[in-house]
Amino acid sequence: LAKTTQPISMDSYEGQEVxxxxxxxxxxxxxxxxxxQQFPSQGPRFIIQGYKTKVTNEVASLFIPADRKSSTLSxxxxxxxxxxxxxxxxxDMGSSGNTGKLIFGQGTTLQVKP
Amino acid sequence: xxxVIQSPRHEVTEMGQEVTLRCKPISGHDYLFWYRQTMMxxxxxxxxxxxxxPIDDSGMPEDRFSAKMPNASFSTLKxxxxxxxxxxxxxxxxxxxxxxQPQHFGDGTRLSIL
Numbered sequence: 001l002a003k004t005t006q007p008i009s010m011d012s013y014e015g016q017e018v019x020x021x022x023x024x025x026x027x028x029x030x031x032x033x034x035x036x037q038q039f040p041s042q043g044p045r046f047i048i049q050g051y052k053t054k055v056t057n058e059v060a061s062l063f064i065p066a067d068r069k070s071s072t073l074s075x076x077x078x079x080x081x082x083x084x085x086x087x088x089x090x091x092d093m094g095s096s097g098n099t100g101k102l103i104f105g106q107g108t109t110l111q112v113k114p
Numbered sequence: 115x116x117x118v119i120q121s122p123r124h125e126v127t128e129m130g131q132e133v134t135l136r137c138k139p140i141s142g143h144d145y146l147f148w149y150r151q152t153m154m155x156x157x158x159x160x161x162x163x164x165x166x167x168p169i170d171d172s173g174m175p176e177d178r179f180s181a182k183m184p185n186a187s188f189s190t191l192k193x194x195x196x197x198x199x200x201x202x203x204x205x206x207x208x209x210x211x212x213x214x215q216p217q218h219f220g221d222g223t224r225l226s227i228l
Contacts, residue, residue: 031214032214034214034216041221041222042219042221042222043118043205043207043219043220043221044205044219045219046216046218049214049216087157089214091213091214092213092214102213102217103159104149104156104157104158104159105156106156107156
């Protein structure tokens with residue numbers, strides 16, 4: 001399983017764009033990159049997933065360079081409610097009988113200030 | 115659609131007692147995961163099932179822990195006998211398939227062993 005490394009914590013202010021970078025030097029060919037968000041007293045919630053280049057949804061964007069050894073989660077114009085822990089995970093899609101279980105790291109605690 | 119449902123939300127019991135945590139996955143999801151979260155160790159995968167069959171229980175801490183999935187809509191995690199160090203938040207998650215497919219988490223059971 002590919003190991004991921006991300007900052008333990010980040011601070012930001014309301015209205016700013018936040019970029020959280022995750023490194024995964026040992027990512028395998030079949031691995032996808034997935035980000036989850038966790039609020040206090042709740043389970044993690046899927047945010048976004050990608051394989052290469054850029055993916056965007058209504059919540060965030062995910063930038064993946066060509067070598068795929070890192071990825072950046074971008075949250076546009078954060079608000080206080082974006083204060084949470086953000087997890088970066090890599091793993092395959094579980095096809096062909098390979099379940100490719102996911103391992104959650106320590107995550108990045110994002111604190112958004114007014 | 116209803117999400118993953120866990121019960122109870124909170125459990126306080128004395129050391130040595132049997133504890134049973136329950137989970138109802140999202141209908142149609144083939145994979146079910148049990149996690150434990152503590153401040154010290156973060157989010158740990160305990161066991162997961164595919165089509166009601168346990169696939170990987172290498173994360174189960176010791177023989178005091180057991181998990182079953184008698185049918186596609188119900189799973190239990192049992193601790194017997196319980197110890198104070200088992201105090202944690204236990205999450206159940208389900209996904210359509212395994213691997214990097216988005217996992218949908220329940221709200222967790224906060225377990226306190228006195």
